Amino acid sequence: MKKNISIIGAGISGLSAARFLAKTADVVVLEQAEKIGGLVKCDLVSGNLFHKVGGHVFNAKNKAVSEWFWAQFDQEKEFIKAKRNAKILINQKLIGYPIENYLGEFDKETVQNVLADLLKIQNTAPKAPFAYNHFEAFLEGTFGETLYKLYFKPYNQKIWNTDLSLVALEWLEGKLPMPNIQDILLSNIVKEEESDMVHASFYYPKTGGSQFIANRLAQGINIITDQWVSSISLQNGQLLLNASGTADAVIYTGDVRKLSQLIQIEDAALQHALQAVEELKSNGTSNLFCECDDNDLSWLYIPEDFTRAHRIIYTGNFSPANNAGSTRKTCVVEFSGKVPLQEMEEEINKLPGNLRPLQANYEPNSYVVQEKDTRQKITNLKQQLQKHHIYLTGRFAEWEYYNMDKAIEASMILSKNILTP
Ligand SMILES: Cc1cc2nc3c(=O)[nH]c(=O)nc-3n(C[C@H](O)[C@H](O)[C@H](O)COP(=O)(O)OP(=O)(O)OC[C@H]3O[C@@H](n4cnc5c(N)ncnc54)[C@H](O)[C@@H]3O)c2cc1C
Known part of the structure; x- marks a missing residue:
């Protein structure tokens, strides 16, 4: 018997999960918007x-x-x-x-200040990127005070609109360069194309545009648009969505903070884990x-x-x-x-x-x-949900700084796990 899987959300995560699962399971994707993507x-x-x-x-x-x-x-x-x-x-x-690779484009005084910062960092035992306590300390400790004030602080504050010292470092992995001082100096002297x-x-x-990507991934997949999933409950050992459709498993790709409003399952540990993510920013x-x-x-x-x-x-x-x-x-x-x-x-x-x-x-x-405890909260929640065959994947379901490729990777891993008996 093929598994019956409902996927909530037709963004890149839901669509790629559907493609991974469609050969071996009966899959339906439920999307609240009138258009997928x-x-x-x-x-x-x-x-x-x-x-x-x-x-x-x-x-x-x-x-x-x-x-x-x-x-x-x-x-x-x-x-x-x-x-x-x-x-x-x-x-x-x-x-x-x-910016750190183009120091020659600044005036002489700025370059002097940046070099003085970098030498100071070098002489005071540079830390490995993940040894810093938070994002702000990492930026200032890696690039020095001058570049931090000129670019890293104001730009990141505009984007994150939050105290950078509260932002955890883990999300940075693979997203931002983490150069050491030798790399920075070398890049400024030998102009190589950075490809990393x-x-x-x-x-x-x-x-x-990217709609083309979503549309292609949707081809051949059973998708119902204009379909807001407002409840997930249990009925005779199966999951019941919106009091109508049943499923052996549910994959949720929407905003994890809203999940507590959807899940109507009496399970104190699960309810506790759901509440713990309601205040994510x-x-x-x-x-x-x-x-x-x-x-x-x-x-x-x-x-x-x-x-x-x-x-x-x-x-x-x-x-x-x-x-x-x-x-x-x-x-x-x-x-x-x-x-x-x-x-x-x-x-x-x-x-x-x-x-x-x-x-x-x-x-x-x-x-x-x-923030520092975000990943732990999501891990706890995933464990509680898994008991009921509900799974999370995606940028807002896992609260991860995913790009499309990472969203696809997460769906790929999850799909393999779901299909593994
Ligand atoms: C400003 C910006 C720029 C970016 N640039 C890039 C880039 O250049 N390259 C790149 O690779 N990535 C980029 N990304 C990241 C990329 O957008 C995400 O990785 C990807 O779109 C996440 O897809 P998702 O399916 O996880 O989430 P979403 O796209 O949010 O999909 C979730 C879907 O679930 C639906 N949904 C939610 N709740 C319910 C419900 N209860 N019932 C029914 N449906 C529901 C929503 O309507 C939505 O369609 C960028 C992101 C941002 C914000």
Whole structure:
């Protein structure tokens, strides 16, 4: 008998889990929105393609994920491969990214200060990245006070909108460079292409943006949209969803903080574990979809506080098809939190590129904030849920800073575990 599995959420996590499981189980995906894709959804605005959140590009370091992903797509015919051309706007000047590799682009005094910081760090026994207690200590301890104040502190505070000393370090693994001083000096003297960083090069669909990825993963999968799952209970040894559909197992990819409202199972330890995650913190993002002057950038980071915007994503440079409705290029200006449209429209006048707004979007749940005990709370909850054949996977279900590749990897591992007798 095939297992009957219900997956809640048709984002990248739910769709990839469905694909992994569909051959060996009866799978249905229930999605509350009318359109699939979750965070990677895209819309056409005046004929131009915009990502509702961010500007999703794809890359995978994990071999199994990469092989699986490229078995779903024709890499050459359907994707463009691009190299990152990111810059940081400081003092009206575009500085190379990552900042520590482009010290020569600063004035002499700044370079002297950065070098003095690095030598001081070197002489006071540098710590291994994960030896720091929190994110703030890691940034200052790794890059020194000058770079911390110029870029790392203001940029990260804009994005995280939280006290950086409360942010745990674990989420950083594989996300940010963790160079030692020799690496930094070498990169400044010998200009090598850095390839280790996330999205140093990336793939992007020729048409359709990340919606194209979601749509392909959805092919052949039984998906019901406009279907909000509001309750999960037990009935005759099976799981009952919305008092109608039954399942042997449920995979939840939505916001873990809301799970306590869904689960109606009398189990004190489970209820306790559900309550423990209700207060996890996240940040939303406001996006202003714009037209802009021609340029060759992929991302522009804006740490300084002359504007509330923290990043411009030049999605029009990812694929020419994204600018189909315009004679100019297109881009997205990202703000942390909920920013009124009029304020965003005023803010973009302070930014380069003669930006012209077309439309805006607000996503309340973009960045998960990982605190010291977050992983432990999620691990506890997973153990309690597993007793009832309920599983978590995904960025907001596991409260992990997953990119698409990591979300796919997590779904891959979970699917194997569920199918293992
Ligand atoms: C600003 C930003 C930029 C990013 N850029 C990149 C990038 O360039 N490259 C990259 O690889 N990754 C990027 N990411 C990460 C990427 O978006 C995520 O890894 C991925 O989309 C997570 O997918 P998910 O399925 O886990 O979650 P989601 O996309 O949130 O999917 C969850 C789905 O569950 C549905 N749902 C929730 N609750 C219920 C319910 N009760 N009933 C029914 N349905 C429900 C939701 O509607 C949603 O569709 C970025 C993220 C952000 C925020």
